[in-house]
Amino acid sequence: MKSSYRVKEMILTLQGEGALAGTAVVLLRFEGCNLSCDFCDTDFTGMDGSGGGVFYTAIELAEAVEGKWISETSLSVLCTGGEPLLQLDLPLLQEFHRRGFRVLLETNGTIAVPGEGAGEEKIDWICVSPKKNEIPVQKSGDEIKIVWPQEDLDPGMFEKLDFNNFWIQPRFDRNYKENMKASIQYCLKNPLWRLSVQTHRFTGMP
Ligand code: SF4
Numbered sequence: 263m264k265s266s267y268r269v270k271e272m273i274l275t276l277q278g279e280g281a282l283a284g285t286a287v288v289l290l291r292f293e294g295c296n297l298s299c300d301f302c303d304t305d306f307t308g309m310d311g312s313g314g315g316v317f318y319t320a321i322e323l324a325e326a327v328e329g330k331w332i333s334e335t336s337l338s339v340l341c342t343g344g345e346p347l348l349q350l351d352l353p354l355l356q357e358f359h360r361r362g363f364r365v366l367l368e369t370n371g372t373i374a375v376p377g378e379g380a381g382e383e384k385i386d387w388i389c390v391s392p393k394k395n396e397i398p399v400q401k402s403g404d405e406i407k408i409v410w411p412q413e414d415l416d417p418g419m420f421e422k423l424d425f426n427n428f429w430i431q432p433r434f435d436r437n438y439k440e441n442m443k444a445s446i447q448y449c450l451k452n453p454l455w456r457l458s459v460q461t462h463r464f465t466g467m468p
Contacts, residue, residue, distance in 0.1 A: 271311025
């Protein structure tokens with residue numbers, strides 16, 4: 263059992279990318295990551311964001327997430343980071359489900375997801391975004407997303423994994439225009455892969 267959950271920010275917004283783009287979610291950004299990618303564009307350190315802080319129990323955290331929701335239906339929480347699987351555990355997953363939440367996950371794929379055992383509760387939507395040129399620990403899910411370009415990473419090695427959606431997403435840095443062109447070119451040459459556009463980059467959503 264966890265002694266606490268560390269949260270960078272907790273915001274009601276619309277999912278910005280991937281197959282669920284435009285869907286209302288409480289974005290729950292956990293603090294900390296187990297990788298240090300040189301192209302990382304996410305601030306996941308500290309607990310100083312909107313709604314951030316330390317939560318001492320799964321009930322306390324789930325209650326805070328529920329408090330952000332303004333509709334009475336279709337509750338969804340998007341667990342992201344950093345790497346959310348450093349903290350998202352079975353008790354928290356169960357507590358979200360007990361409150362009627364659909365639990366969406368964005369992970370770098372280096373840690374097995376909780377709730378995959380027979381008869382256990384499962385995460386409702388899994389998005390894996392590998393950052394290394396190796397088969398991820400998490401080999402199945404709803405979508406796989408490659409930030410592009412990534413040196414020494416070949417998206418082709420993930421094509422046989424058990425995912426329903428394959429995304430190429432332009433790396434967001436000072437070469438964004440070139441990265442977008444390279445991503446479009448990759449999808450044209452490899453049509454299994456679709457272009458993921460980060461809508462929050464131009465809508466002003468978090
Ligand atoms: S895995 Fe994601 S959040 Fe972690 S350092 Fe890499 S890009 Fe940043």
